[in-house]
């Protein structure tokens with residue numbers, strides 16, 4: 123049920139961290155048609171690499187044209203942290219993935235799967251649901267950028283958290299249309315802090331104390347790229363056939379501790 127043989131798989135952000143770990147696993151699960159879209163060339167066992175900048179609509183469109191039809195599984199995994207300008211963070215994390223997905227969806231195989239790498243940082247989506255639905259309804263790239271600039275009150279304070287709120291809402295919203303129209307499921311994984319090269323940016327943006335607190339509250343050992351890659355691979359496989367529109371929390375229990383009042387905030391002062 124985790125078999126990837128005979129599947130055409132596309133994965134963004136496969137040169138590092140979670141994506142690179144997922145490339146290894148997907149290849150080991152029998153995939154011989156695995157294309158990575160990234161700004162950096164992957165060193166792992168992908169069968170093709172299309173240099174793609176998810177912040178640039180022309181680059182995304184060129185990748186769509188090169189990929190063509192018949193995609194079975196699409197992993198929207200590439201992402202950047204909140205150390206960059208909101209416009210850039212939102213382009214990479216929130217505008218590029220829907221554009222890529224819209225471009226590939228029409229030719230995707232029924233029974234296929236789309237898996238987004240979101241984050242527990244996006245758990246605040248209920249308070250911005252209306253605004254996020256408004257943004258997701260804007261297909262035009264420049265109009266969407268203008269919307270982000272016009273809504274600095276919610277996009278600029280913590281652009282990364284907002285971008286991952288968008289990812290969670292998009293996963294729920296897209297699951298219905300994609301499943302009803304194309305028979306394609308859409309889910310996301312929502313990790314806590316992961317030991318990848320990106321963690322340095324999160325420490326810079328959120329402070330080391332907060333990241334360490336999150337790790338301490340979830341058993342004391344930080345998630346690894348392999349931990350999250352396994353979850354991605356499961357969501358892209360037939361093992362998750364019943365899941366659609368699901369934002370799967372993968373944080374070793376951190377959110378559960380917070381929700382049940384068991385988290386210890388004393389270390390945060």
Ligand SMILES: NC(=O)c1ccc[n+]([C@@H]2O[C@H](COP(=O)([O-])OP(=O)(O)OC[C@H]3O[C@@H](n4cnc5c(N)ncnc54)[C@H](O)[C@@H]3O)[C@@H](O)[C@H]2O)c1
Pocket residue numbers: 134135136137138139140141159160161162174175176177199200201202203214239240241242312313314315316317318319320321324347
């Ligand atoms: N590391 C964490 O603590 C953490 C926690 C929750 C969620 N995430 C999410 O996990 C995903 C993977 O991140 P990671 O931790 O493996 O980080 P990483 O930096 O190791 O990997 C990110 C990948 O995205 C690629 N990338 C960056 N900008 C790009 C662009 N403009 N166009 C195309 N590719 C681009 C990078 O080259 C790299 O291969 C991201 O979506 C991130 O937001 C990470």
